[in-house]
Amino acid sequence: MxxxxxxxxxxxxxxxxxxxxxxxxxxxxxxxxxxxxxxxxxxxxxxxxxxxxxxxxDQVRRLDLSHVPAGKGLKIERVDAVQGYHYELLGHLLSGNLFVEPYLITLSKDAKPYPTFQHPGVKFIYMLSGRVKYRYGSRTMEVKAGDSLLFDARALHGAEVLRERPISYLSLVFTLRE
Structure with missing residues (x-):
């Protein structure tokens, strides 16, 4: 209190x-x-x-803090179907029943569209630069710098057409512990 x-x-x-x-x-x-x-x-x-x-x-057990100085996030290079999608993990919260993972995602010039991401949780995307045609389930929408998306990540989703580069966006994934 x-x-x-x-x-x-x-x-x-x-x-x-x-x-x-x-x-x-x-x-x-x-x-x-x-x-x-x-x-x-x-x-x-x-x-x-x-x-x-x-x-x-129980607030004491649920307190996490993650501080990542600029440019010091954990770099994750993907080599599968999303090669060219460069992930920088900007922190994480693992306490309690909620996992939160914020990523800065930058697409390299050789990145290809990948509209079939699918995973548990809720995802929030904020476009920093570029323009894409984004698929969510059976819907598509034009997404540009300054736009945001919030959705249930269990549906197929992702960039279907890479319209204008450079493309970068913040992606926050919220997942409940089972």
Whole structure:
């Protein structure tokens, strides 16, 4: 609760006042000395603008931080059907039930279209440069620098036509641990 309050830059006294409880009660709640009622938790959650379930999450076990200085991401060279697609892993989060993998993907001049990627999770793509005709399942769309896509990655997807080079984009893959 203290972390949630700090995130919105609110004092314990201000939170107590807005939630309609005493400052001493707020202090005892934050120190784990009392177990507040659901009604009190609901009032506090409303003031903090968070779901009440947030107070029951184990935040300590779910904290990861990945810092990758510019140009220092892990380079991954693909030699299969996506040869010429250069991946730079920009970090990763593996804690809890969610895996997050952000990649900077750059297509070399010899890269070929590859519209048949398919894997578990949700993918977010943000085009940095270039223009492609992108396939998602049975749909195609023109995607250019500044455009973004967000989709379920279980469907076949990928660049079907490489229209304008150089092509680079951020790709973030979110996968739940089974």
């Amino acid at each position: 203290r972390a949630q309050r700090a995130a919105v830059d609110m004092s314990a006294g201000a939170l107590a006042t807005r939630a309609g409880i005493s400052r001493s009660m707020m202090s005892r709640i934050e120190r784990g000395l009392v177990s507040p009622s659901i009604e009190v938790l609901d009032k506090i959650a409303t003031v903090l603008d968070v779901p009440i379930s947030r107070f029951f999450a």
